[in-house]
Amino acid sequence: MKRALSPSATRAFSLIEVMIAIGVLFVCIFAILGVVSNGLHGARALQRPDIDAGTVAAFFSITNKHEEGVESGSFDDLGDFPQAYNDYQWERECTEVGTNGLWLESIVVSRRSTGRPESALERLVYDPVSKGALSGGGATGGGLIRPP
Numbered sequence: 001m002k003r004a005l006s007p008s009a010t011r012a013f014s015l016i017e018v019m020i021a022i023g024v025l026f027v028c029i030f031a032i033l034g035v036v037s038n039g040l041h042g043a044r045a046l047q048r049p050d051i052d053a054g055t056v057a058a059f060f061s062i063t064n065k066h067e068e069g070v071e072s073g074s075f076d077d078l079g080d081f082p083q084a085y086n087d088y089q090w091e092r093e094c095t096e097v098g099t100n101g102l103w104l105e106s107i108v109v110s111r112r113s114t115g116r117p118e119s120a121l122e123r124l125v126y127d128p129v130s131k132g133a134l135s136g137g138g139a140t141g142g143g144l145i146r147p148p
Contacts, residue, residue, distance in 0.1 A: 053107040053121035056090045066094050066103045066130045087112050101128045 013021075059078045072091040075081040093106045102124060109119045 051085070051088050051109050051118045053090070053109045053119040056092060056107045056109065057105065057121055057123060060092065060105070061125075064127060066096075066105075066125065066127045068094055068096055088118065096130075097124070100126075101130055102126055103130070 055075075056078065070091060070093045072089060074089050075085040078090075088109055089112050091108045091110070095104045095106075096102070097104045103126075105121075105123050105125055107121045107123075108117050110117045
């Protein structure tokens, strides 16, 4: 003859045991998340900055100064950049392409240590007050003529 088991005699986890198991699980999950977060932060710190020729183009868009020829420099010449930019240099070549003040700007950003180009950009810029070789500014280009 089989005896019927009473509800108190059945085997199950008590509420306290379940709460302790959940607490241990959360502690482990948060420890793993902390390690992953620290690893991602370290990997991000090791990455080199994204250098873009658009930064140089933006600087010269503000000055709106166009003279035929080539000029180059470091990012320190353009403003207050982080030390990560110290190994990079830029070169800008301006050529007047029409008599109406249309200029072609070619900008190349390269690494000093290797000389390898990292980013390049070509853009057409309209500068109505400039006078280059094509628009009567002289054989070598005339630079910027400022209105009185």
